[in-house]
Amino acid sequence: MHTRRTPRRNRATARATATFLAAAALLVSACSAGRSTTPVGDTAEAAPAALPRSTPSALEPYYQQKLAWHSCGVSGFECATMKAPLDYARPASGDIRLAVARKKATGKGKPLGSLLVNPGGPGGSAVAYLQQYAGIGYPSEVRAHYAIVAMDPRGVARSEPVECLDGRQMDAYTQTDVTPDDQKETNGLVAEYKKFAEGCGAHSAGLLRHVSTVEAARDMDILRAVLGDPKLNYVGASYGTFLGATYAGLFPERVDRMVLDGAMDPSLTARKLNLDQTAGFETAFQAFAKDCVRHADCPLGGKGTTPAQVGDRLKAFFRKLDTHSLPTGDPDGRKLGEALATTGVIAAMYDESSWPELRDALTAAMKKNDGAGLLALSDSYYERSGDGHYTNLMSANAAVNCLDLPPAFTTPDQVKKDLPAFEKASPVFGPGLAWASLNCAYWPVRPTGEPHRIEAKGAAPIVVVGTTRDPATPYIWAQSLARQLSSARLLTYVGDGHTAYGRGSACIDSAINTYLLHGTPPASRKRCS
Structure with missing residues (x-):
């Protein structure tokens, strides 16, 4: 799933999965935290087993290691490298080195230990998130009592990153038509998926089998011990909620204060996750459409135009771009076609502050034949810099998602058969998201996870946060996860955008801050707006 979070705006990294071509197919990820069962229909019912309380002797050297901290990045931040076994089933077979960063507590009050943060993805750099936002933007009272800590998960950013394609290859990949009209275009899409998968296999063969969410969660427990914390305090957003819930399933009695914001549902298959998310983007688009027509500069209609009419006009614009791309002024010669335009629109669905x-x-593209604005939104989503360089967000996103769950579809014919369901979920985005769900069919390693419930019996109260019109992690997922976790408290934000903490709701922030600072969870089913 692609879900990172940036300060104030959940753009490229806050993507809970639909990163069109590269990630929308991977849409979401869920992975077994232990025992798993074969899913019935679109869900699985069995709870995963927790790991033994005692640390296996083979892992003791990792749990007892000392980190060599040094100043890094912005003033006040420290960085270190932590070792973990590449393969937990064979710890002696080799290590993986994981990047860790922290910002020490700033206050003089009672210290509460470490607070580990993860912004989502999978593929989002937690270290960058710490340095650019959490370490300086989290509420001052939280930063006063906690050392804010981040670790790039295995395969991500500074932690032995998965690599698949170079910049020019990624440019071609992100521009591939994901709504094929005939067999030739279908073959072209499949060829790009295969090329991406083959690139990952060629450049990161040994790593691809060991970037699962279960392994990342086990890495988190080593970090907890190395930091000297008897229990884990954690705030995870979007995919970070699945990572946190997986940790709770593995180590329920080591959970202290845990916030899962923009929750995922680990009990669903990839197909159901993708279908639910497709409906989530449609919900967000409907909200955008209603807002757009209230403004005189809305290029999709004026006062009295219905959301359905707005959607029809946007679809017509996409169809036009399918055959007539627009100039963008891009120094690398890229033009705005249907794929990049759709990604640009999806990017803006993550945060209502992006709607203007x-x-x-859209005005520039539809009325002035200038695609630069939508291209910029798309580049933000894919984390493409002006010099044509991409971070490894898309590569890591695919690597984790394709390992965590069996693919939603394995053949183009399966996609074609399911197109009506996706189109019903979203007339605007459904076809593209359906075809994007084919990506993992060609992955070079077999998945190790399956859909499963997470109950985490014995864990301290866990706060699950859901936003009613969240596009990327639909509210029904938060409701489902809250029902699964034995100690969950559901906190609801009635509003727009992806995730809720730190996005402007005093009610949400107060409830979470009180929980983090005093251990008092919000009242059951508390709602904020």
Whole structure:
């Protein structure tokens, strides 16, 4: 799933999965935290087993290691490298080196230990998130009592990153038509998926089998011990909620204060996750459409235009781009076609503060034949810099998702058969998201996870946060995860955007801050707006 979070705006990294071509197919990820069962229909019912309380002797050297901290990045931040076994089943076979960073507590009050943060993805750099936002933007009272800590998960950013394609290859990949009209275009899409998968296999063969969410969660427990914390305090957003819930399933009695914001549902198959998310983006688009027509500069209609009419006009614009791309002024010669335009629109669905920018970009494209604005939104989503370089977000996203769950579809014919369901979920985005769900069919390693419930019996109260019109992690997922976790408290934000903490709701922030600082979870089913 692609879900990172940036300060104030959940753009490229806050993507809970639909990163069109590269990640929308991977949409979401869920992985077994122990025993798993064969899913019935679109869900699985069995709870995973927790790991033994005692540390296996083969892992003791990892749990007892000392980190060599040094100043890094912005003033006040420290970085270190932590070792973990590449393969937990064979710890003696080799190590993986994981990047860790922290910002020490700033206050003089009672210290509460470490607070580990993860912004989502999979593939989002937690270290960058710490340095750019959490370490300086989290509430001052939280930063006063906690050392804010981040670790790039295995295969991500500074932690032995998965690599698949170079910049030019990624440019071609992100521009591939994901709504094929005939067999030739279908073959072209499949060829790009295979090329991406083959690139990952060629450049990161040994790593691809060991970037699962279960392994990342086990790495988190080593970090907890190395930091000297008897229990884990954690705030995870989007995919970070699945990572946190997986940890709770593995180590329920080592959970202290845990916030899962923009929750995922680990009990669902990839197909159901993708279908639910497709409906989530449609919900967000409906909210955007209603807002857009209230503004005089809305290029998709004026006062009295219905959301359905707005959607029809946007689809017509996408169809036009399918055959007539727009100039963008890009120094590398890229033009705005249907794929990049759709990604740009999806990017703006993550945060309502992006809606004015989207209106401007659509106005420029539809009325002035200028695709630069939508291209910029798309580049933000894919984390492409001006010099044509991509971070490894997309590569890591695919690697984790394709390992965590069996693919949603394995053949183009399966996609074609399911197109009506996706189109019903979202007339605007459904076809593209359905075809994007084919990506993992060609992955070079077999998945190790399956859908499963996470109950985490014995864990301290866990706060699960859901936003009613969240596009990337639909509210029904938060409701489901809260029902699964034995100690969950569901905190609801009635509003727009992806995730809720730190996005402007005093009610949400107060409830979470009180929990983090005093251990008092919000009242059951508390709602904020």
